[in-house]
Amino acid sequence: MEIRNIAIIAHVDHGKTTLTDALMKQNGGLQDEGVSMDSNDLEKERGITIYSKNTSIYYKDTKINIVDTPGHADFGSEVERVLRAVDSVLLLVDSAEGPMPQTRFVLKKSLELGLKPIVVINKIDKPASDPHRVHEEILELFFELGANEEQANFETVYAIGREGLAFRNYPTPTLPKGEGEIHSLPLGGRERGGDLSPLLDVILEKVPPASVNENGKMSAQVFNLGYDNFLGRMAVARIYSGKILSGSQIFVKGENGTRKGKITKLFSFKGIARKETDSAISGDIVLLAGIPDIYIGETLCEDESIEPLPHIAIDEPTLSLNFLVNDSPFAGREGKFVTSRQLKERLEKELEINVGLKVDFSLPAQTGPDQGKNKMGPSFFKVYGRGELHVAILLENMRREGFEMQVSQPEVIIKENNGVKTEPYEELIVDVPMEYSGGAIEKLSKRRGIMKDMVEKEGIARIIFDIPTRGLLGYRGEFIIDTKGEGIMSSRVTGFKEYAGEIKKREYGSMTSMVAGKAVAFSLANLQERGILYISHGTEVYEGMVVGNVLKGDDMSVNPTKGKQLTNMRASGTDEAIILNPVFILNIERGLEVMNGDDYLEITPKFVRLRKKYLTELDRVKAKRQ
Secondary structure, three states: OEEEEEEEEEOOOOOHHHHHHHHHHHOOOOOOOOOOOOOOHHHHHHOOOOOOEEEEEEEOOEEEEEEEOOOOHHHHHHHHHHHOOOOEEEEEEEOOOOOOHHHHHHHHHHHHOOOOOEEEEEOOOOOOOOHHHHHHHHHHHHHHOOOOHHHHOOOEEEEEHHHOEEEOOOOOOOOOOOOOOOOOOOOHHHHOOOOOHHHHHHHHHHOOOOOOOOOOOOEEEEEEEEEEOOOEEEEEEEEEEOEEEOOOEEEEEEOOEEEEEEOOEEEEEEOOEEEEOOEEEOOOEEEEEOOOOOOOOOEEEOOOOOOOOOOOOOOOOOEEEEEEOOOOOOOOOOOOEOOHHHHHHHHHHHHOOOOOOEEEOOOOOOEEEEEOOEEEOOOEEEEEEOOHHHHHHHHHHHHHOOEOEEEOOOEEOOEEEOOEEEEEEEEEEEEEEHHHHHHHHHHHHHOOOEEEEEEEEOOEEEEEEEEEHHHHOOOHHHHHHHOOOOOEEEEEEEEEEEOOOOOOOOOOEEEEEOOOEEOOHHHHHHHOOOEEEOOOOOOEEOOOEEEEEEOOOOOEEEOOOOOOOOOOOOOHHHOOOOOOOOOOOOOHHHHHHHOOOOEEEEEOOOOEEEEEOOOOHHHHHHHHHO
8 A cells, every 4th residue: 555644734723733634534534523633622722733643544545644733833843843754745825814934934844855845725715815816925935945946836726624625726706707706715616515635636646655665674763752651652753664563673773872672562543543553664654662762853773784864853942931839828729739849750741742842950949038937949940942832831731730830930041152142033923904003013123123024915014023032022912902902923933143132121010919818899999090900809819929010110019908997987878889890810821921020920720820939028128139
């Protein structure tokens, strides 16, 4: 049986997973209704792919291995590894939005590896769809990224992923001429019994067969990791030559030399399920267990004389933050896992599969009056991630598992190259209505953003900036408010460049509770005039907890538990009805955005709270003096 290996790549929310699900439904890959490639709870809730996943379908006696990749820039390192294991890619582009930052990133990587992409212009049933313009923009992007003539002569397929329809040519309107101009696509494809077979036919025509050198010596390369509670660390590998056998002794070659190992279990993919097998042939993608220290990019071979395959590089992290044991007055109320040892074990387990993450476990205990009378603060672990979302996903998963912890404000990683201070930069694309474009340009310029291009189309301005990652931290929430929720913002890391200097952001002062107790509406009604509150009536607070922000001025100590004095001297007619504004509910991402350098974000299974590192006013004053 012939094998084809492809990956689906695109910008976030351009329809990769929806198209993969439709391909599986039409070709027997999904048996149960409602099952999707996005199997993780967070993926279902957020509607984004976080972890790349393998599936396979059978079409015309050919096995097609498909790898669904994440579209968000924070998980871009997953895409890069996957591209090394496939023979072609489906580049999905939204028929209204056109190429976006992550489209450029993933296309550049695939062209550099010599792959010839198949372009799929998706969502052609959108009212704002303009496939002809998008096709021209994609062609321009190919030439801009240095595509050769063969790569630029790409095949284009038009699709409606959610309807499970694909067309080799853009469908023409069904109404006869003279009955009015039609901009939207006629959905006559379904009436004609259309499906995704045109796309699959293109894959069979254009993607080279993977099954070559079946009789050679076995060699395979690891491009992804998995974890099983019983089998431990597992590796997803592409077989380049020969045949791999379950139970066989092999050599593992990596940057640290050669070692021996044994494959205890071997699985192939059938749909989204893994199926145990005794052997797999050249060209196939398999999952194997038995080598506990296996890592990305390592070569598996049956003979020590076989040369290792080229190493797979993994993108460096761009920001860091400290994970600490929760030591607030409410510590231990809700969490099952609260100790430093449990936190360390969980982070070590995460490192088994999350290769974009790095953790420094060697740091000593922190000094300072964080724990009241005990002058030594809690020990902490420095975690390095690819972006705020990357870290927030990890924290959300830990919280749901029953962990309690607190984290410091994210900081960008600063490096020194030949005596020059450098920091990560990002390419930022914002789509905003023209009336809000001035405000967005002004804010981003203050954050050291340099405007590279601006195009206006149908009242929407697309503005491209080059901006330090530091300038983007904490801006997303502000951007949503400034554009009244109508703006779209997306970015990708472009590399380390010279340090941009001081960045002035809009700093909020904090409303910090100076007492413990339950917040009351009478006090909150007065406090909401000074800023935005994070808590509502009846919320339990402690001394040092941040209950809101102050729009003007410095930090302010407040008493949210102070009730109205009830005496018989008051006239009953002078009371006013108390009306509280909706509160700014903190979640992990919002908390990471609004927190200051002297705050900790306290994360428990039920609550996310902001608190000061130093809980008492006296300790905060002492810390400022130092």
